[in-house]
Amino acid sequence: MSVAIVGGGIIGLAVGWRLLERGVDVTVFDDGRLGAWHVAAGMLAPSGESAHEQEALARLMAAAGERWPAFARELGVEIGFDVTGTLSLAMTADDLAAADRVWTRHRLARLRPSELREREPALSPRVRAGVYSANEWQVDPRRLVAVLRDRLAGRIVAKRVESLSEVDAGTVVVAAGCGTAGLTGLPVRPVKGQVLRLRGEPGLLRHVLDATVDGRHVYVVPRADGEVVVGATQEERTDSLVTAGGVHDLLRAAIDLVPALAELELAETTVGHRPGTPDNAPLLGRLDGDDRVIVAAGHFRNGVLLAPITADLIAGLVVGDEPDPLLAHFAPGRF
Secondary structure (H helix, E strand, C coil), X not given: CEEEEECCCHHHHHHHHHHHHCCCEEEEXXXXXXXXXXXCCXXXXXXXXXXXXXXXXXXXHHHHHHHHHHHHHHHCCCCCCECCCEEEXXXXXXXXXXXXXXXXXXXXXXECHHHHHHHCCCCCCCCCEEEEECCCXXXXXXXXXXXXXXXXXXCEEECCCCCHHHCCCCEXXXXXXXXXXXXXXXXXXXXXXXXXXXXXXXXXXXXXXXXXXXXXXXXXXXXXXXXXXXXXXXXXXXXXXXXXXXXXXXXXXXXXXXXXXXXCEEEEXXXXXXXXXXXXXXXXXXXXXXXXXXXXXXXXXXXXXXXXXXXXXXXXXXXXXXXCHHHHHHCXXXX
């Protein structure tokens, strides 16, 4: 069996690795452009804001979170997988009113400011309240992609696929992120996000911080080497401009949350485009009208989290396993 994967991001590479493990002859076509994974902070939040409105998506994300520890162990090398957990925080009374509804829905116990600062002494004293989520973790997407590319060494072809008719394979998996729209006609749109990377001495923060600061959502993700990722704007735009307003808004919210971040180096500003769909849930399954084509795209904000379960589901579909009933909810034909 020969399988071609169009797309060399986290999803395409994870699917390729799983297929290779199952003895499938795999070729990955990678156009060399840096996808959403290059910008992503790597938060693994299975109970995140994307899930609560859609039961099937909530189940998919929860199942993905459960698979991450085994997935990381299987890779067997350092990918920045960290299970310290996440602090979700509210800065003002208005922020707290909105956040408390989410925390109550997830049955999370509210921590007082003093308890939060026991966990994270660098937090601003203005933080009103927060909760601790033990099952919301992080991974470094750039390290993950490097490791997956190593696992698929010799099977990655540098080529931009303009049409699926160019691809000579029994099965074609389209995992091309925002480029999936042009290849399949499916409604995948780019959603712009600006992300900052700061650099300082390790140890300033221990947890991922997911906060609302004066009505603005911001996340702060500390790496073991001293890097701190701050993001992310969410803009229905297709340009790749880093804007003064975007950087200002992110830095202001992050520094209000953790004042010591003001002393760190601003090491990188980046823009990425998340692949969104009309319902912001992924497209997983065969393309209507062309059984040769399987789609694995449209993961929006959850591509890193959903990579292991997407790889398992799509690999199973390729080799003829009994389809997981969960796949029916994400069939490309729903659009």
